[in-house]
Amino acid sequence: QITLKESGPTLVKPTQTLxxxxxxxxxxxxxxxxxxxxxxxxxxxxxEWLALIYWDDDKRYSPSLKSRLTITKDxxxxxxxxxxxxxxxxxxxxxxxxxxxxxxxxxxxxxxxTVSS
Amino acid sequence: xxxxxxxxxxLSASVGDRVTITCRASQSIxxxxxxxxxKPGKAPNLLIYRASNLDSGVxxxxxxxxxxxxxxxxxxxxxxxxxxxxxxxxxxxxxxYTFGQGTKLEIK
Numbered sequence: 001q002i003t004l005k006e007s008g009p010t011l012v013k014p015t016q017t018l019x020x021x022x023x024x025x026x027x028x029x030x031x032x033x034x035x036x037x038x039x040x041x042x043x044x045x046x047x048e049w050l051a052l053i054y055w056d057d058d059k060r061y062s063p064s065l066k067s068r069l070t071i072t073k074d075x076x077x078x079x080x081x082x083x084x085x086x087x088x089x090x091x092x093x094x095x096x097x098x099x100x101x102x103x104x105x106x107x108x109x110x111x112x113x114t115v116s117s
Numbered sequence: 118x119x120x121x122x123x124x125x126x127x128l129s130a131s132v133g134d135r136v137t138i139t140c141r142a143s144q145s146i147x148x149x150x151x152x153x154x155x156k157p158g159k160a161p162n163l164l165i166y167r168a169s170n171l172d173s174g175v176x177x178x179x180x181x182x183x184x185x186x187x188x189x190x191x192x193x194x195x196x197x198x199x200x201x202x203x204x205x206x207x208x209x210x211x212x213x214y215t216f217g218q219g220t221k222l223e224i225k
Contacts, residue, residue, distance in 0.1 A: 039216075047153075047161065047204055047216040062213045063118065096160055102208035103151040105172060107160035 002026035004036075004097050004108035011114050012087050018113060022080040022097030026106075029055055029075050035101045036080040038071065040093040041110075048093075053080055054101070089115045119143050119207050123217035129225040134195045138220045140188045140205035148184045149209035155219075156201045164203075165190065200224050 008020035020038070027034060037052035051071040052060045061069050070083045080097060094112045098104035120143040130136050140150065148168035153161035163172045165181040168188055178193040192199055205217040 046218045047155075047206075049206075049213045049215060052214075060213065098160075102149075102214055103163060103166050103206060104161070105163045107162075110160055 002099055002106040004099060004106060006095060006097050006108045006111040008095075008111060008113065010112060011116065013117050014088055014115060016087050018082075018084045018087050018091070020082045020084075020095055020097075020111065020113075022082070022108060024078050024080070024097075024099065027099060029053075029073050029078070029080070031055055033101055034099070036073070037098050037100060037104060038080075038082045039096045039098060039104070040091075041096070042090075042093040045093075050095075051082060052102075087115045091115050118213070119146065119210055119215055121205055121207055121215050121217035123203075123205060123220045125220060126218065127221045127223060129223045130195055131225045132195050132197055136192050136195060136222065138190045138203055138222075140183075140190070140217050142186045142188075142207055142209075144210075145185045146207045146209035149207060150181075150183070150188050151206045151208065152179075152181055152190045153204045153206065154199075154201045155204065161204060195222075 004024040035054040038050040040048050053071045068085045073080045092115045094110040096110045097108045099106040122141045124139045150168045152165040155161040164175050169181045180191045202219045202221045204219050208214045
């Protein structure tokens with residue numbers, strides 16, 4: 001049974017760096033073809049694909065956010081970490097992590113991050 | 118980036134209706150298209166991949182078709198559980214793997 005869960009701060013101040021952790025079970029990020037991605041959704045708006053890391057440490061980023069994002073994995077802890085620098089109120093969203101290579105078949109419950117001073 | 122445009126943005130229908138949602142890509146994506154269903158306050162749920170393949174456990178009233186730049190998601194007979202927002206996602210080109218803007222399916 002595959003599960004994922006996001007954790008991190010619910011409130012960050014503008015200009016701060018956001019660090020989110022995705023802790024997963026039921027699969028290994030050392031298995032060929034496996035990836036974990038991050039997707040966000042501002043309140044009432046559409047999904048936005050952010051970043052993806054594969055089993056072989058290949059990393060992909062949204063071009064529009066690439067300068068602000070870093071995705072890493074810790075296979076010993078079954079975790080994937082996303083950092084986003086220079087947070088702004090427009091980054092207020094629910095952030096999801098999900099299992100998949102390009103499409104996502106298992107999702108975490110999401111965590112709402114509010115950016116406000 | 119490849120842009121994905123869904124239509125309509127909102128669709129009102131009744132239980133038992135047959136409904137179709139369209140997703141258009143700004144350039145050809147072959148059949149590298151997925152559909153998700155999202156209910157309020159919940160994470161999206163994968164319905165269809167490779168344009169027409171139902172994910173495990175998805176009811177057969179859902180179907181997908183299309184290739185190139187135009188795709189459709191059809192629900193053959195709407196059930197109460199189907200009222201939700203639907204998103205398409207292209208994964209042909211990492212540009213990135215963009216989502217459509219969503220189609221909200223409402224009860225008429």
